[in-house]
Amino acid sequence: MKISNKILMFLATLAIAGTSCSNDEPVVDGQETKDKALAVANEQFVDKTVIPTYSTLADRSIALQNAVEALLTANTDANVALACKYWKEARQYWEWSEAFLFGAASKYYIDPHIDTWPLDKKALEDLLASDKMMENIDATVANLNNGLVGFHGIEYIIFRDGAPRAASAIALKEIRYAVAVAKDLTLSSVRLEAAWAGIENVTADKGKILKDAEMEPEDNFGEQMRLSGQAGSVWKSITAGSEQIIEGCKTIVDEVGNSKIGKPHTGEDVNYIESPHSYNSIQDFYDNIESVKFAYYGGLGADSAQTGSISDYLKGVDQTTNQTVIDAINNCLAKIDAMPRPFVLNYKDSRVGDAIEACNNLNVALEAARKILLKN
Numbered sequence: 001m002k003i004s005n006k007i008l009m010f011l012a013t014l015a016i017a018g019t020s021c022s023n024d025e026p027v028v029d030g031q032e033t034k035d036k037a038l039a040v041a042n043e044q045f046v047d048k049t050v051i052p053t054y055s056t057l058a059d060r061s062i063a064l065q066n067a068v069e070a071l072l073t074a075n076t077d078a079n080v081a082l083a084c085k086y087w088k089e090a091r092q093y094w095e096w097s098e099a100f101l102f103g104a105a106s107k108y109y110i111d112p113h114i115d116t117w118p119l120d121k122k123a124l125e126d127l128l129a130s131d132k133m134m135e136n137i138d139a140t141v142a143n144l145n146n147g148l149v150g151f152h153g154i155e156y157i158i159f160r161d162g163a164p165r166a167a168s169a170i171a172l173k174e175i176r177y178a179v180a181v182a183k184d185l186t187l188s189s190v191r192l193e194a195a196w197a198g199i200e201n202v203t204a205d206k207g208k209i210l211k212d213a214e215m216e217p218e219d220n221f222g223e224q225m226r227l228s229g230q231a232g233s234v235w236k237s238i239t240a241g242s243e244q245i246i247e248g249c250k251t252i253v254d255e256v257g258n259s260k261i262g263k264p265h266t267g268e269d270v271n272y273i274e275s276p277h278s279y280n281s282i283q284d285f286y287d288n289i290e291s292v293k294f295a296y297y298g299g300l301g302a303d304s305a306q307t308g309s310i311s312d313y314l315k316g317v318d319q320t321t322n323q324t325v326i327d328a329i330n331n332c333l334a335k336i337d338a339m340p341r342p343f344v345l346n347y348k349d350s351r352v353g354d355a356i357e358a359c360n361n362l363n364v365a366l367e368a369a370r371k372i373l374l375k376n
Contacts, residue, residue, distance in 0.1 A: 034376065035229070035238045037316075040308045041298065042241040046196065046222040048299040048306065053097045053291075054193040058206060060090035061189040065182040068154065071167075071175045081164040083154075084278070090189070091151055091280060095287035097192070098252045099295040102244060103221035104195035110188045112146050118271050119156050120147030128173050141180040142187075150188075153181040155277050162279030162342055187213055196222040239374065245310055246370045249292040250363055253332070256288045257359025261336075264347040265356065273344050281343035285336045285355070292362070293329050314369055317376040321368050328365040332358040 064086040070079050094115065097105070105111045123145060127133050133140065141149060157178040158165055190206045195217035199207060210216045224233045228241030235241035260281075263272040275281045294300050298309025305311035305326075314322040335358035340346040 030376075037308075037313045038238045038242045038310075039226075039228070041310050041313055042228055042238065042245070043226045044298045044306065044308045045245055045295065045310070046225050049294050050097075050100055050225075051193070051197045051222060052300045053093055053294075054189070054196055055202075057090060057093035057097060058186070058189040058193045058202075060086060060093055061182075061186045064090045064154070065179075065186045068158075068175070068178050068182040071170070072172075072179065075167045075170060075172075075175065077164065077167045080158055080167045080170065083158050084164040087151070087154060087158065088278070088280065088283075090185075091275070091278075091284070092287050094151065094189075095284050096291045096294065096300070098255075098288050099291035100245070100248045101251065102248050103225075104192050104217060104219065107219065108188075108191060108195070108217070110192060114150030114185055114188050115152070116146035116150060117152045117274050118147070118276070119152045120145060121156075123148055124153070124156070124177075128171075128177060134173055134176065137177060137180045138183070141184045149181050149184055151185065152275070154178050154185070155275060155280075159278040161277070187215060191215055191217055195219055198222065242310060242313075243370060243373055245295055246366055246373060249295055250366045250370070252288050253292060253359050253363045253366065256285050256336075257356045257363070260285060260288075261343075261347075261352060261359070262356050264343075265352045270347070273347065276342075276344040279342035279344065282336060282339055282341055285339075285343075286333060289329065289332050289336060289359075289362070292366075293333075296325065296329070310373075314372060318372045321365075321372050325362075325365045325369050328358070328362040332362045334358075 064083065067079065067083040067086045071083065098111075101111050127137075127144070127148065157170060157174050160166075160169075187209060190202065190209050193206065194202045194210060198220045199210065199216055202210075221234075225235065225241050225244075227233045228235035229238040233241075235244060259272070260274055263269040273281060274284050294302055296309070296311050297304060298306035298311065302309075305315065305322075311322055311326070314325075332355070335351070335355040339351050339355050340349050343352075346352070
């Protein structure tokens, strides 16, 4: 794991402070030991989880945009299927990012802008019927209401009933709309990467996308997380940075259980179904819980706690609480995976209730971990 120079200097300062004590005093006290461990965990979260997720999301969004643009010159079933493939790939990395919707996704309102559902079909019909609005769609797409843009705007154009839509059924004006939305999605995805990695650390092509749109981020959330507890960081202590990681996990677990799954299942809002046209709902839910796993384990794609992760730290101070979180994550994934597919046709099934319960249990486990983090 690469540790930034600023973090190394900070840890060195802690060490010097400890060695300045008399021989009768401990070299480092408990708070200094905790700060050292969590400073590493915060940096690992940024470098091994957040930045790789957003970087690949941006790459997949660019691929999706290219695939949708290809429909302008060759509206074929094969090209629609390719666009659907890249939609699912980009979608997965977005869902894998939802455990850390704090920071750029929140400040720049990217989450509601690219992931609001259900699609506002009436507004879309009005948009497509307006020659004046469609004439300027590339320039105005960013200002459309959130129910018209993002993943679900593109989804509606290229998917039907869980399969790629027939190319012959897609009108040219629908493709032009999807292209504009795909470009806007790319811009948002690249902005997320730059806002956590630093504008100087994205590719030249990505930097040009942001510069041309005059959307360069004004923050570097990755650096702020690495420097938690120091002047200029939004996180006023190292522990506060680590606590934010767990809070981000809790937020998405609650949303999955009580909103994404719960609202349709309980009848509160049967239209509140994510990704209904692609039949990707359950995959979305599963990937959201995987985002929790990756954040907690300290690495994108990690299936076990990585050295230096939040889980690794908590294991050292309260092994039982850490194991409870791990068991709850695995149970939640299993219960979501056991729900009958597609969700849009089976949201009343009793196994859906089991998944909601598993999400609630995971949230309880994460809250216990948060309290241990603050206590020790």
